[in-house]
Amino acid sequence: MSLRRKRILIPENVNAKINNNTLNLEGPKGKLDLTIPELVSVNINENKILVEPLNKNLKKSKSLAGLICKEIANNLSGVIDNIQYTLELRGVGYRAQVKANQLEILVGYSHPNYIQVPENLSVFVQSNNEITIKGISKSAVGLLASKIRRLRPPEPYKGKGIFYKGEKIILKPGKSGKK
Template identity: 45%
Template sequence: MSRIGLNPIDIPQGVDINVDDKNLVTVKGPKGTLSEKISADLKVVIEDSTVTVERPTNNKKHKSLHGLSRSLVANMVEGVTKGYEKKLQLVGVGYKANKQGKKLVLNLGFSHPIELVEPEGLTIEVPSQTEIVVKGINKQEVGNYAAKIREYRKPEPYKGKGVKYVGEVIRRKEGKTGK
């Protein structure tokens, strides 16, 4: 069984954490501000340079909320200090991406290019025509936007063509001729 919720979270220099009476945790740091509502059953305690999340009982619901809440607060602290990034790679003949102002334009073998507007709070970089980097301070938003881009053309198992995460391993299949 995981005991993630029991671990304290260290507060780095330059990060300010506040908890209001409705259990809204606000984290301010050099890269920005994030806030998250924590379950009313749990208690967020700030002591010196650490934050801990405490649960009232050891029942299953409180244990699962305990680990979740601790992870959410830890992700906010890491987001406002370092930030998050996801790298995507386009594999396939004619598959390319480019940036036009605040728009990401993808050519993925469809009859038309796909245009995506850069959401607020995220930055999209295109270092080369076959690479996309999504950066931001909110881990959930970065992951969701990267997954949205990948959803347009998932990697297929025969040739490996599509949009994949850097480092993702695609299980390959043999074609019709392989026996």
């Protein structure tokens, strides 16, 4: 069942307020604001957040209601616990390190790649080939992880590239010789 049909429960240690078209969530890990589109209504009753489309005949209004529901759930989990993504660098000579608030990544190019780390996120490198990204906003953490992964996506022939932790790909066979 979709989150829209369910009611999103607000945990005890989270404060939720609606100001104009903005939902403010404040928890032990930080504060997040979410702008609510005009086609969706969000109400807070006791300890529940109710999200409904304004026009139930419009497909866009219904789909936006589902999207906002999921974003509210992600933001709630972010202000309670940090969101964490881990990336693995697989390949000979692939390594990463953090310098000031830039991430330096060597993934087989003739030059190092630098990615600016936003101030609301923290990046750690363990054992030179494992990058951990932490933050309270799931969209910001996921965006940075996808930027890093875009440098060298997983390659299906040799199994090299930047992988999400635990991701497995099926290796393709190379060309066969003539028979």
